[in-house]
Amino acid sequence: xxxxxxxxxxxxxxxxxxxxxxxxxxxxxxxxxxxxxxxxxxxxxxxxxxxxxxxxxxxxxxxxxxxxxxxxxxxxxxxxxxxxxxxxxxxxxxxxxxxxxxxxxxxxxxxxxxxxxxxxxxxxxxxxxxxxxxxxxxxxxxxxxxxxxxxxxxxxxxxxxxxxxxxxxxxxxxxxxxxxxxxxxxxxxxxxxxxxxxxxxxxxxxxxxxxxxxxxxxxxxxxxxxxxxxxxxxxxxxxxxxxxxxxxxxxxxxxxxxxxxxxxxxxxxxxxxxxxxxxxxxxxxxxxxxxxxxxxxxxxxxxxxxxxxxxxxxxxxxxxxxxxxxxxxxxxxxxxxxxxxxxxxxxxxxxxxxxxxxxxxxxxxxxxxxxxxxxxxxxxxxxxxxxxxxxxxxxxxxxxxxxxxxxxxxxxxxxxxxxxxxxxxxxxxxxxxxxxxxxxxxxxxxxxxxxxxxxxxxxxxxxxxxxxxxxxxxxxxxxxxxxxxxxxxxxxxxxxxxxxxxxxx
Amino acid sequence: xxxxxxxxxxxxxxxxxxxxxxxxxxxxxxxxxxxxxxxxxxxxxxxxxxxxxxxxxxxxxxxxxxxxxxxxxxxxxxxxxxxxxxxxxxxxxxxxxxxxxxxxxxxxxxxxxxxxxxxxxxxxxxxxxxxxxxxxxxxxxxxxxxxxxxxxxxxxxxxxxxxxxxxxxxxxxxxxxxxxxxxxxxxxxxxxxxxxxxxxxxxxxxxxxxxxxxxxxxxxxxxxxxxxxxxxxxxxxxxxxxxxxxxxxxxxxxxxxxxxxxxxxxxxxxxxxxxxxxxxxxxxxxxxxxxxxxxxxxxxxxxxxxxxxxxxxxxxxxxxx
Numbered sequence: 001x002x003x004x005x006x007x008x009x010x011x012x013x014x015x016x017x018x019x020x021x022x023x024x025x026x027x028x029x030x031x032x033x034x035x036x037x038x039x040x041x042x043x044x045x046x047x048x049x050x051x052x053x054x055x056x057x058x059x060x061x062x063x064x065x066x067x068x069x070x071x072x073x074x075x076x077x078x079x080x081x082x083x084x085x086x087x088x089x090x091x092x093x094x095x096x097x098x099x100x101x102x103x104x105x106x107x108x109x110x111x112x113x114x115x116x117x118x119x120x121x122x123x124x125x126x127x128x129x130x131x132x133x134x135x136x137x138x139x140x141x142x143x144x145x146x147x148x149x150x151x152x153x154x155x156x157x158x159x160x161x162x163x164x165x166x167x168x169x170x171x172x173x174x175x176x177x178x179x180x181x182x183x184x185x186x187x188x189x190x191x192x193x194x195x196x197x198x199x200x201x202x203x204x205x206x207x208x209x210x211x212x213x214x215x216x217x218x219x220x221x222x223x224x225x226x227x228x229x230x231x232x233x234x235x236x237x238x239x240x241x242x243x244x245x246x247x248x249x250x251x252x253x254x255x256x257x258x259x260x261x262x263x264x265x266x267x268x269x270x271x272x273x274x275x276x277x278x279x280x281x282x283x284x285x286x287x288x289x290x291x292x293x294x295x296x297x298x299x300x301x302x303x304x305x306x307x308x309x310x311x312x313x314x315x316x317x318x319x320x321x322x323x324x325x326x327x328x329x330x331x332x333x334x335x336x337x338x339x340x341x342x343x344x345x346x347x348x349x350x351x352x353x354x355x356x357x358x359x360x361x362x363x364x365x366x367x368x369x370x371x372x373x374x375x376x377x378x379x380x381x382x383x384x385x386x387x388x389x390x391x392x393x394x395x396x397x398x399x400x401x402x403x404x405x406x407x408x409x410x411x412x413x414x415x416x417x418x419x420x421x422x423x424x425x426x427x428x429x430x431x432x433x434x435x436x437x438x439x440x441x442x443x444x445x446x447x448x449x450x451x452x453x454x455x456x457x458x459x460x461x462x463x464x465x466x467x468x469x470x471x472x473x474x475x476x477x478x479x480x481x482x483x484x485x486x487x488x489x490x491x492x493x494x495x496x497x498x499x500x501x502x503x504x505x
Numbered sequence: 506x507x508x509x510x511x512x513x514x515x516x517x518x519x520x521x522x523x524x525x526x527x528x529x530x531x532x533x534x535x536x537x538x539x540x541x542x543x544x545x546x547x548x549x550x551x552x553x554x555x556x557x558x559x560x561x562x563x564x565x566x567x568x569x570x571x572x573x574x575x576x577x578x579x580x581x582x583x584x585x586x587x588x589x590x591x592x593x594x595x596x597x598x599x600x601x602x603x604x605x606x607x608x609x610x611x612x613x614x615x616x617x618x619x620x621x622x623x624x625x626x627x628x629x630x631x632x633x634x635x636x637x638x639x640x641x642x643x644x645x646x647x648x649x650x651x652x653x654x655x656x657x658x659x660x661x662x663x664x665x666x667x668x669x670x671x672x673x674x675x676x677x678x679x680x681x682x683x684x685x686x687x688x689x690x691x692x693x694x695x696x697x698x699x700x701x702x703x704x705x706x707x708x709x710x711x712x713x714x715x716x717x718x719x720x721x722x723x724x725x726x727x728x729x730x731x732x733x734x735x736x737x738x739x740x741x742x743x744x745x746x747x748x749x750x751x752x753x754x755x756x757x758x759x760x761x762x763x764x765x766x767x768x769x770x771x772x773x774x775x776x777x778x779x780x781x782x783x784x785x786x787x788x789x790x791x792x793x794x795x796x797x798x799x800x801x802x803x804x805x806x807x808x809x810x811x812x813x814x815x816x817x818x819x820x821x822x823x824x825x826x
Contacts (some may be wrong), residue, residue, distance in 0.1 A: 052587050052588045059589070090537070134555075204671070228768075229768045230774060230777070230778075231768065234767070236673075237661065237669035237670060397538070
């Protein structure tokens with residue numbers, strides 16, 4: 001998965017696109033304010049990502065994940081806020097010796113909000129829904145290894161894969177288990193989570209009520225209301241006037257000062273999984289030459305760019321792998337900022353006098369800023385950058401589909417998306433057969449240790465090949481009123497688990 | 506009069522039909538493919554073709570157009586490409602915000618502008634008359650979003666008297682809450698609207714004050730107030746009413762800015778989202794309803810002018826001069 005397309009064309013306003021950096025999620029806690037809290041509190045959450053509809057296989061977009069994932073719908077597994085996979089509706093599971101068959105046992109006594117008991121049929125139905133022809137699920141392609149789903153009894157699901165897939169269990173954390181008899185899933189729901197849908201007012205808000213019949217620990221609050229804003233200023237104003245208690249993902253660094261200097265708020269600096277990339281077309285001259293790519297990477301001062309865009313927030317990153325991915329390694333030293341080295345590499349590649357190229361730049365923040373910065377940095381080593389500003393739509397057609405570009409800027413929001421470098425047909429056309437092989441082997445690995453080992457190799461190799469220039473990792477900033485605690489800090493893949501949020505007073 | 510009404514209604518129908526053609530064709534000329542919004546990253550050409558087929562964007566334009574007209578005729582605004590939810594109920598729900606917002610702002614603006622414009626004209630030689638003229642000039646120059654931000658800063662962030670934006674999830678079920686949410690947006694629009702209205706009212710009043718009939722009436726012994734009341738008001742109202750119609754219509758269409766400043770779930774914000782997503786049914790639905798409203802406003806304004814001024818009756822019927 002590369003750029004999150006549901007977001008790209010789902011929420012679609014250019015601004016929203018810029019904001020795709022919510023990548024994270026999980027149930028971790030924030031600093032507890034201690035003492036007692038109001039068990040019947042209403043928690044107001046402010047967000048820029050309104051769902052398109054309530055069905056995550058029908059183009060619901062990022063917003064529906066944020067509001068419903070884990071809160072209203074649950075999967076067999078859950079991805080925690082620190083990137084770990086935990087059992088949820090699956091009480092236990094076994095893998096066959098050949099690694100092709102997974103047998104899951106379901107939790108006992110789980111009920112859907114409609115009152116119906118959870119059975120293996122529902123799991124089968126839910127998985128088939130993701131895999132259906134008309135499914136728009138972003139995870140569909142990852143799950144296409146599923147060959148057969150059997151339901152020997154009410155609490156057992158047996159899934160056979162066409163080939164080994166070490167990420168299978170991780171990928172299942174994205175599959176919502178839905179009542180197989182549910183209808184109208186675009187406007188209503190029937191999940192097993194700690195909240196039921198109270199009301200969705202399009203363009204405005206979505207409220208969830210604590211579900212009395214929840215099989216696990218009850219939610220720490222009575223109701224959560226997601227309030228939707230199109231504009232970051234309006235969102236911040238709502239937080240300042242106590243109309244909301246927390247902002248899921250702060251997008252405006254300029255706005256942070258007013259919260260940092262105010263004792264009533266806490267500004268949390270979490271880890272996102274969103275990377276800003278200067279993606280070369282590795283099949284377009286002169287970026288076919290690894291020395292040219294390395295030279296460009298070394299010529300750009302990423303630290304300075306990050307500083308100018310995000311102030312003290314965010315991280316430098318030396319590859320496609322964020323710290324929350326299991327195969328993370330700090331590779332910022334590879335192709336670190338070094339103008340002399342860049343000049344030397346350019347000379348070796350036959351471009352001692354530099355060259356000129358066109359940079360296709362999406363028209364929303366932070367890309368235009370980054371493009372201007374890159375232009376001035378590369379000018380110092382004799383490279384002329386022509387900035388070509390394009391809309392998200394044009395980007396999708398020209399760059400993503402037709403590969404008609406020399407270099408481009410784009411943000412990639414998902415976790416574990418290093419594996420795209422194993423696909424030579426992906427838009428950046430990085431083609432290293434060794435890397436492709438490692439990625440394939442990693443997916444078919446027998447243990448996560450083996451998978452991690454192989455992907456670390458991929459990580460280092462792509463960094464050394466300067467397959468792209470990874471400019472920086474976005475920060476994930478959750479700003480909250482001091483009255484609340486227990487909210488997720490990293491928010492992997494736009495999740496925002498609300499059931500642990502405690503509110504005082 | 507019946508003949509006039511008939512003609513006017515026919516004109517309305519023709520305008521609406523023309524507008525719908527223009528609307529439909531212009532939308533299709535926008536760059537971008539709505540099918541992009543419906544397919545996952547890495548979708549195959551077959552999947553994209555299937556998506557186009559499912560929303561009907563692969564059919565010939567005339568066929569799509571007649572399909573849309575057919576739906577319209579049965580009162581159906583179609584189904585959103587993106588959310589696959591019906592557009593009609595969505596538009597209706599948004600009108601709950603936009604209509605009260607526009608009407609309240611309009612009424613407030615008229616209540617402010619008519620007396621203020623009159624004073625600015627009648628007392629133009631006093632300091633407050635001149636001040637009114639000056640302030641209205643300034644008001645015209647103020648961008649509506651800037652004024653909105655200032656009002657939010659003062660009344661919501663600093664004073665804490667009113668919400669900075671948003672609309673209650675339960676809509677008008679708690680009227681006081683809904684009303685509170687609309688106070689600042691209404692004032693924002695009304696201030697900007699009244700600024701330009703004051704100038705129109707002022708110049709219309711000046712025309713009347715300098716007119717022969719008023720002087721005649723006064724020469725015949727009528728007091729200024731009485732002369733204004735009997736003759737001036739009617740004459741002055743005619744040009745003002747056509748301006749009012751235009752103002753009301755442009756406020757309705759311009760609500761998008763105010764709605765976005767105040768995070769209001771109105772028609773304008775629906776339109777903005779629809780445009781960003783190439784969601785043709787949503788854009789068409791909103792624009793069609795707005796066009797209808799604008800045409801109706803013009804119609805009513807004409808009608809009111811005719812009732813006030815008998816001299817217009819012949820002219821507006823399109824017949825004898």
